[in-house]
Amino acid sequence: MTCNEAARNDGAFRRLRAFHTDGEVVELTWVVGLFNMLNRIHDALQLDIEAPAEVDKIRRSRYASPEAVLGYVRRALALADSRTQRAARRPRRPALRRARRRRRTK
Secondary structure (H helix, E strand, O other): OOOOOOOOOHHHHHHHHHHOOHHHHHHHHHHHHHHHHHHHHHHHOOOOOOOHHHHHHHHHOOOOOHHHHHHHHHHHHHHHHHHHHHHHHOOOHHHHHHHHHHHHHO
């Protein structure tokens, strides 16, 4: 029913920890492990999780190459970074209130 195919990959683990906290790594591991377990149980019991017609739709769906996915992620991160930088340049609300009060008193 099961075969341990996991191999220790220190490089992948270092890259994962560069972007996630220890708690997030544990949570990701639990989620992946849970779905791995469910898939193995369903396979062993020969259960269809989805109707065969739905599975066929997925198989016929568009393939995204790793390069396309990486490009998408890079564009999304650049957009998020630019929004963060713009937000950091905006004055905070308390500063705006103080400035308005100063204008009223003059």
